Structure formats: C-alpha cells, structure tokens
Amino acid sequence: MIKKLKKGEYLETLLRSPRTIFSVKDVVLLWNESNSSLVTDRLKKYVKAGKLIRLRQGIYAKDENYNVFELATRIYTPSYISFETVLTREGINFQKYESIFVASYLSRKININGQNISFLRLKDYVLTNTLGVLQDRNIAIATKERAFLDRIYFSSDYHFDNLDVLNWDKVFEILPIYNNKRMIKKVNSYFKAYKNSNL
Numbered sequence: 001m002i003k004k005l006k007k008g009e010y011l012e013t014l015l016r017s018p019r020t021i022f023s024v025k026d027v028v029l030l031w032n033e034s035n036s037s038l039v040t041d042r043l044k045k046y047v048k049a050g051k052l053i054r055l056r057q058g059i060y061a062k063d064e065n066y067n068v069f070e071l072a073t074r075i076y077t078p079s080y081i082s083f084e085t086v087l088t089r090e091g092i093n094f095q096k097y098e099s100i101f102v103a104s105y106l107s108r109k110i111n112i113n114g115q116n117i118s119f120l121r122l123k124d125y126v127l128t129n130t131l132g133v134l135q136d137r138n139i140a141i142a143t144k145e146r147a148f149l150d151r152i153y154f155s156s157d158y159h160f161d162n163l164d165v166l167n168w169d170k171v172f173e174i175l176p177i178y179n180n181k182r183m184i185k186k187v188n189s190y191f192k193a194y195k196n197s198n199l
Contacts, residue, residue: 005031010042011051019138020066021074024058055112069139072100072117079104080133080140083120086147087160094161103127103142103150120154125179132174145170152186153178163194 005013013030014022022030027039043060046052053061059074073079083101087093099109104119105127111117132146142150145166151158168191175187 011046014052015062019070020062021055021070021138022060023074023077026074027060056110067137067139068100068115069141070137071112071115072102073140075110075117076102076104076106076108076119078127078140079119080142082142082147082150083118083154084151086142086144087151090144090147091165092144092148092160092162120150122150122153126153126177129177131177132170143170146174149174149178149183149187152183152190153180156182156186160190163190164198166194168194 010031014027017030019026024036024039024043027043028034028036031039033039040058043052043054047054047060053063053066055061055066055071056075059071061071069081073081079102081100082103084093084095084097084099085101088096099116099118102117102119103122105121105124106119107121108119109116110119132143132149134141134143148160148163148166148171151160171187171191175184
C-alpha cells in the first residue's frame, strides 16, 4: 500500500520532481490523491503563498524558469512538439518562428506569458502512434522525419529549405501511419526532387 504524504511533503514532492510544469492530473498521481478538488485547493494555497506559479487553469509551474516545450505538451494531452518548431531546429527550414507548434487532438492558438503556442489537430490514429516521436525529459518531441511528414499531412504544397538532413529510410518507415494516398505521392515527389538535386 502506498503511504499518504505528510503535511510538509506535498510541496517538497513537486519541487523534487524533474518536471517544471504540472497539470492537476500530474499532481494527483504524484501525491497519490484520488480527490482532485483537494489537490486543486492545495495548489491554489501554494500559488497564493508564492511557492508555485499558475500559468492557466489546471497548469502550474515550479518557478519562472519552466521549460516552454514542457508547458506546450502539458496543456492538451496527448500531444508532442512538431512541425516548424522541429523543422527549424533540425535545419530543414531556415525561417525562425515565434510560435511553438504542437501536434494535438484539437486545433487552437493560445498565448501564455507572452509565448504563442499553435496546436494542430492530427487524427487520433496518427497522434497516438509513437513511431518517430521521442521522449526527452518529460517532453514528447517529433524526430525531423516525423515533423516533415506532419507538415505534409497539413500542407499539400510546402517549401522545405533543406531536405539533405532527412533520413529517407525513416521517412518511408513512418509514412504508412498516416494512411494517406495524397501524402505518399507528395513524399515521393519530394524524394525525387531531393535525389535530382544531389546528382
């Protein structure tokens, strides 16, 4: 049987956790507390006392040094960092974007503490397939190949600046999860253009 936390241990458990962002669901699990309204009340007290920061309803941070990617993937779950955020980091796109782009079960744009986050809706069978999605310190993030395919899923005619960094074997390994004939044709045309440019 898991023992209940003592009075001083609740906050300590959060501060010791490697997470920088907590949803109420996360805290329910960490505290082994089935009553979520008790959890919410205790979190509100910590916010009032300046021991935690409330970023939006049901989302809390240890302090101002929270990880923005962690925040972006805790708002709506399941979700993972993808699209232009990964494509730019991996050198496939050269343009910088102010927004963090997230694959999710809904489409929405929000702003938290001056940070724009764009959620783009993937079909459930795509979103929940973890092929090409890495777990990195409490953050789910697409590989460059998965982010490339996610973008094609949404955009029928998209300009990528540099396809040389892609592992095309991985691209073709992930492609079937989308179950999309248009994408297969499009990916093949990008692959053909890439091969021709490297002749």
